[in-house]
Amino acid sequence: MALRVRTLAPEEHLAFLATLESASFLQTPAWGEVKREWRAESVGWVDDADGGEKVIGAGLVLYRRLPKMRRSLAYLPEGPIIDWSDPDLGRWLTPLTEHVTTQGAFGIRMGPPVVTRRWTAATVKTALAEGATQALGDVPADHTDHAATAVADQLRALGWRPPAENATGFAAGQPRHVFWVPLDGRDEDGLLKGMNQLWRRNIKKAAKSGVVVTRGSADDLPAFHELYVETARRDHFNPRPLTYFSTMFRALNAEEPDRIRLYLAHHEGDLVAATTWVRMGSHVWYSNGASSTHKRDVRGSNAIQWQMMRDALDAGATVYDLRGITDTLDEDDPHFGLLQFKVGTGGEAVEYLGEWDLPISRLLYSAFDLYMRRRG
Structure with missing residues (x-):
């Protein structure tokens, strides 16, 4: 038809x-x-x-x-x-x-919102430890969706150009590889046990150090943005203006109340981490994050992620999405540390069709x- x-x-x-x-x-x-x-x-x-x-x-x-x-x-x-x-x-x-x-x-x-392959945290961790593979795509996946291959074949037959041919020029706007923490059928204890030892230790350290995570409002966006700009300078990316986040906060929550949240992690009155959380139905995304170079040892980033995961669980979400990861497994890559951070949650690496x-x-x-x- x-x-x-x-x-x-x-x-x-x-x-x-x-x-x-x-x-x-x-x-x-x-x-x-x-x-x-x-x-x-x-x-x-x-x-x-x-x-x-x-x-x-x-x-x-x-x-x-x-x-x-x-x-x-x-x-x-x-x-x-x-x-x-x-x-x-x-x-x-x-x-x-x-x-x-x-x-x-x-x-x-x-x-296309079509998942092609998934790798467990254990599989990615083993590949990182062995150091023999330079790209996630070269690691045998724990799950491959062959229906996604059929979608790719159809797209080529219809004249569409695949991601490999879009690697340069106006590069992909959204990540092909992301990291998920599955929530369906799990509770807080199960989530915590699924994390690696470093993550569990850092969550405990943040609590012992007195890190307090709270929900913010639109009035707290300037404080978030100041920390976000600091993060951009440290991690060498171009920050978006405050108006971008103000518009995002207003527009998403006007369309559906509580679609987007702002989280703030403080230690002894100092803002040490701040993040945005977005929910659509059963899927929750960690959207944007910022952390202070000062007081990194109190582990505000771990504390704030842990709070967002628990809140996603309470909201009935089945997936907590940590968004993009690099395809490279090379420890010299500047994004390697971010990949390690996300793998520590015990979730899974996910590849989309691109x-x-x-x-x-x-x-x-x-x-x-x-x-x-x-x-x-």
């Missing part, structure tokens, strides 16, 4: 999301408000069978204009939300292409790619 794609009103988009167990918060109408430098559009896949219109899929499309031109790249971060198990993905993706072309898109980038591109106008697509390379 053929499907068509049309623009959705925000309330239609939210009504569809409400039927799901979970979806990425990057695929909500509110995220379009956060990404102000892009033009946002909610789109829906409509099935007109049986004489009635039914929305059976949805996505947030972000349009980024090519400099000095009226054409745009259409981007669906961690989306769209469609039936990725359909053996005929063309009936979903062809009308999407037709729709965004009418909106002036010269190409599409999307991140972000795929479809050039609609190859000339303009190449021009935009060149522009983004020069910006980088």
Whole structure:
């Protein structure tokens, strides 16, 4: 049965999301408000069978204009939300292409929310200890989803470019590899026992040192941002402005109360760590984090993560998502320490299908790619 794609009103988009167990918060109408430098559009896949219109899929499309031109790249971060198990993905993706072309898109980038492989913390830890493998992808996975391979084959047949071909230029906006802590069927004792000895020791040390973790409000965002900027200088990344987080806090909580939280860890009155926590249904994300160079020995980062995990458990979440990890297992890589930190939680490394591109106008697509390379 053929499907068509049309623009959705925000309330239609939210009504569809409400039927799901979970979806990425990057695929909500509110995220379009956060990404102000892009033009946002909610789109829906409509099935007109049986004489009635039914929305059976949805996505947030972000349009980024090519400099000095009226054409745009259409981007669906961690989306769209469609039936990725359909053996005929063309009936979903062809009308999407037709729709965004009418909106002036010269190409599409999307991140199918399809998991391909998973590695337990024990498997990753063993690979790190042996030091013989330089990349996570070269380590035999504990679980491989062969249905995801079929999705990749369909995308190639439909003319989409795989992630390996998008490694340069306007690089992937969302991480292909993330780290999850499964929560389903577990309690606090089980979570704690699943962590490595260093994590358990650091959680105890933070409590003994008097670290106090509290929930913050929008009024605490300036304090969070000051610590975030300090973290950016130390870890060599470009910080986002305070207005970005203010908009994110307002927009996400306006769409659904308590979707985003701010956590603060203090030691003797000093802010030593601060994080944001986002929930969509059964999935909770650790979104942004900051920590002080001063007093790192009181282990505020461990304390705040432990509190967020317990709160995710109390909220009925089945997954606590620590977001991106590096694919490299090389201890000389600057992100190696972050990988070790996340592996210590006892969760699992997860690989998505990655972000795929479809050039609609190859000339303009190449021009935009060149522009983004020069910006980088």
